[in-house]
Amino acid sequence: MGALIFSNINHRIKAYKKSNYDVLFEMQSNSTVMDYAAFINLLAQEEKNYKLIDLRNSMLYDTLHLEGALNMPFEMLLEKENLSFFKKNKDLKIIYADTESKSALVCMMLLSSGVENIKYLPGNFDIIYNNVVVKDNPSFYTYSDDKAKWDYKRQMGGNNTEKENSPSIPQQIEIKPTVKGGC
Numbered sequence: 001m002g003a004l005i006f007s008n009i010n011h012r013i014k015a016y017k018k019s020n021y022d023v024l025f026e027m028q029s030n031s032t033v034m035d036y037a038a039f040i041n042l043l044a045q046e047e048k049n050y051k052l053i054d055l056r057n058s059m060l061y062d063t064l065h066l067e068g069a070l071n072m073p074f075e076m077l078l079e080k081e082n083l084s085f086f087k088k089n090k091d092l093k094i095i096y097a098d099t100e101s102k103s104a105l106v107c108m109m110l111l112s113s114g115v116e117n118i119k120y121l122p123g124n125f126d127i128i129y130n131n132v133v134v135k136d137n138p139s140f141y142t143y144s145d146d147k148a149k150w151d152y153k154r155q156m157g158g159n160n161t162e163k164e165n166s167p168s169i170p171q172q173i174e175i176k177p178t179v180k181g182g183c
């Protein structure tokens with residue numbers, strides 16, 4: 001019993017530097033999200049006082065990545081040398097992945113382990129690369145995967161006022177089951 005208590009106390013001291021409440025508060029305050037307008041300004045600066053971290057697997061990274069990005073696949077992120085990189089490096093660390101939820105999860109994990117000065121880019125790599133880096137599209141400056149999931153008009157490729165372009169929606173028929181017998 002004593003070993004279990006000691007292990008629990010020892011684990012908390014070594015692994016976690018911030019409480020869950022502090023991490024959640026920081027994530028909800030959006031201080032960890034870097035919007036695309038700020039990212040464009042950062043890319044335009046001559047002095048590169050930030051590190052871009054690509055969380056995608058090495059095959060996707062080798063195919064295409066943001067200029068100057070380091071590849072740290074999600075599966076290898078919490079290895080000792082990768083975690084020490086995040087803790088020792090005092091520059092701003094900007095992470096991106098193939099999904100926004102993965103970037104946010106990594107940001108929470110790193111914040112709870114005591115990493116400072118870290119932000120993540122919303123959206124996925126394709127959105128970041130195609131609409132921010134290659135073609136500076138201001139309509140994506142406030143992009144969020146969560147927002148896009150519920151934006152049905154954009155997902156369907158237009159607005160609902162155009163009848164000829166909208167897909168036909170099958171009519172639902174209510175079927176009432178007949179119940180026979182008693183108990």
